[in-house]
Amino acid sequence: MSEPRDDLIDTLSVEQLLQLHLKSELPCLWTIRDSHIHGRGLFATRDIEQGEVIFRDETLVIGPRSGTSSDPVCVGCLSNSSPLSPCSKNCALPVCSSQCENSVQHSWECSFLRDHCTVENTKDGVSLDLVRTVTPIRCLQMSRLKRTIVRALETREFPICEVDVLKRYLHKKLPAEDDKFLRLCCGTLDTNAYAGTGHGKGLIFRGLYALSAMMNHSCTPNTTYWFDEANRMVVKAARTIGKEEEILSTYTSLLWGTATRRSFLSNTKEFLCRCARCKDPTEFDTNLSAIYCKTKPCGGILLPGNPLDIKSDWLCSSKIKEHKMGAQKAFQLLNIWSKVAQMLTENEDLQQIQMFLKGIPENSQSGIQIRKYFVLQSKGQITDMTDEILLFKEQSCYKLLDLIKRLKLGRNYLKGLILRELFHLLQEKSKRSQVQVDQDQVDSIKTEFEKILKFDVTPQESG
Numbered sequence: 512m513s514e515p516r517d518d519l520i521d522t523l524s525v526e527q528l529l530q531l532h533l534k535s536e537l538p539c540l541w542t543i544r545d546s547h548i549h550g551r552g553l554f555a556t557r558d559i560e561q562g563e564v565i566f567r568d569e570t571l572v573i574g575p576r577s578g579t580s581s582d583p584v585c586v587g588c589l590s591n592s593s594p595l596s597p598c599s600k601n602c603a604l605p606v607c608s609s610q611c612e613n614s615v616q617h618s619w620e621c622s623f624l625r626d627h628c629t630v631e632n633t634k635d636g637v638s639l640d641l642v643r644t645v646t647p648i649r650c651l652q653m654s655r656l657k658r659t660i661v662r663a664l665e666t667r668e669f670p671i672c673e674v675d676v677l678k679r680y681l682h683k684k685l686p687a688e689d690d691k692f693l694r695l696c697c698g699t700l701d702t703n704a705y706a707g708t709g710h711g712k713g714l715i716f717r718g719l720y721a722l723s724a725m726m727n728h729s730c731t732p733n734t735t736y737w738f739d740e741a742n743r744m745v746v747k748a749a750r751t752i753g754k755e756e757e758i759l760s761t762y763t764s765l766l767w768g769t770a771t772r773r774s775f776l777s778n779t780k781e782f783l784c785r786c787a788r789c790k791d792p793t794e795f796d797t798n799l800s801a802i803y804c805k806t807k808p809c810g811g812i813l814l815p816g817n818p819l820d821i822k823s824d825w826l827c828s829s830k831i832k833e834h835k836m837g838a839q840k841a842f843q844l845l846n847i848w849s850k851v852a853q854m855l856t857e858n859e860d861l862q863q864i865q866m867f868l869k870g871i872p873e874n875s876q877s878g879i880q881i882r883k884y885f886v887l888q889s890k891g892q893i894t895d896m897t898d899e900i901l902l903f904k905e906q907s908c909y910k911l912l913d914l915i916k917r918l919k920l921g922r923n924y925l926k927g928l929i930l931r932e933l934f935h936l937l938q939e940k941s942k943r944s945q946v947q948v949d950q951d952q953v954d955s956i957k958t959e960f961e962k963i964l965k966f967d968v969t970p971q972e973s974g
């Protein structure tokens with residue numbers, strides 16, 4: 512499909528625009544329709560097998576994340592794995608090499624900022640404020656086709672707009688049209704962008720993906736995604752998706768409890784999810800949000816009476832009416848646990864962690880937070896770990912895998928990472944204790960994680 516003349520672009524439907532943007536001539540597995548969840552959604556045009564690639568999405572724009580708490584990354588390669596220094600051309604943005612400084616990616620915004628801004632009193636020559644504005648600024652370079660797609664996406668105004676941050680540094684007024692488009696892009700990015708991380712390369716970015724922006728959210732999505740070497744977003748079926756079924760993604764961590772997920776979605780995307788998992792106080796019998804009943808010697812667990820109403824009392828599994836807790840108190844407790852969990856993982860003190868885990872219900876969100884950290888992020892090499900840590904990591908892998916199964920998350924990327932870790936742990940365990948580990952089991956774990964983590968299944972590729 513060749514690109515039409517500029518004046519024809521305005522006459523195309525969203526679906527045609529997206530087909531053009533993805534430059535795909537293959538038959539596609541998706542169509543755009545009205546959704547009962549919200550606005551438009553993406554729907555399957557045929558049955559899609561678990562693990563099948565549904566689409567590979569090209570970026571409309573990609574750049575550093577906008578959060579004030581994010582560590583700065585090189586604006587050229589978007590990685591934080593090498594030491595950063597200010598761009599020598601004095602645009603106040605950080606780069607990690609002369610190659611990144613002179614990259615096509617960076618050159619345009621570099622001259623834009625030098626031409627429009629005055630930057631003084633920066634910390635080490637870098638302005639973190641301006642780093643936040645890079646991704647919207649990059650939108651000004653968009654082609655007619657990309658601008659038309661951006662205008663077709665859902666957008667809303669969020670309280671913080673990067674254009675206002677940029678304005679603090681401008682000594683030259685932006686043309687009204689650019690100002691308006693930049694504002695639109697800020698809202699569109701906040702509504703639709705995905706945060707990406709690059710496996711092992713310290714990549715941290717925010718990308719606007721045209722087709723992915725059509726996917727509504729569910730806390731038990733039927734897809735999983737990943738970013739390939741070209742930073743394309745690869746979306747796969749986490750379980751079988753029937754013809755006509757809506758193709759759903761997630762905008763939040765799937766291992767958080769309902770209250771945390773819903774408040775995150777409300778704060779970052781300004782909507783309240785009402786999916787099947789959000790409606791179920793037990794979250795498919797996982798009790799992720801549970802806290803122990805404080806009435807002695809009850810021993811029951813408290814869960815929200817109505818998880819869709821943040822003010823509703825938390826009720827006890829003993830069904831005794833008086834055994835309850837106000838929502839505010841319950842949220843405070845969950846918050847404190849989460850902070851303690853964060854502190855404990857930073858210290859990696861296994862004894863203290865075991866004590867903390869004894870005081871909270873099994874599967875509780877903070878316990879899961881600790882286990883996930885130990886499985887996927889803990890410092891150091893497996894070969895240097897004590898037997899106790901190795902055992903804790905192994906148990907944590909099984910716990911997380913069980914949770915993923917019970918939450919009906921299917922074959923998702925997180926599961927692949929956990930299985931890979933488990934494979935390495937079992938190998939180390941058998942080396943250390945010379946205990947015979949079931950080799951068939953280890954091999955099947957290897958096959959499964961390789962299948963999940965291997966996204967280049969080109970023969971099945973669609974649009």
Ligand SMILES: C[S@@+](CC[C@H](N)C(=O)[O-])C[C@H]1O[C@@H](n2cnc3c(N)ncnc32)[C@H](O)[C@@H]1O
Nearest residue numbers: 549550551665703724725726727728780782784
């Ligand atoms: C990436 S867009 C999804 C596509 C959008 N429905 C459209 O018509 O363009 C994200 C926005 O869709 C809405 N949305 C997505 N999932 C939702 C859900 N589960 N419940 C309510 N609104 C949702 C929210 O307004 C959110 O900001």
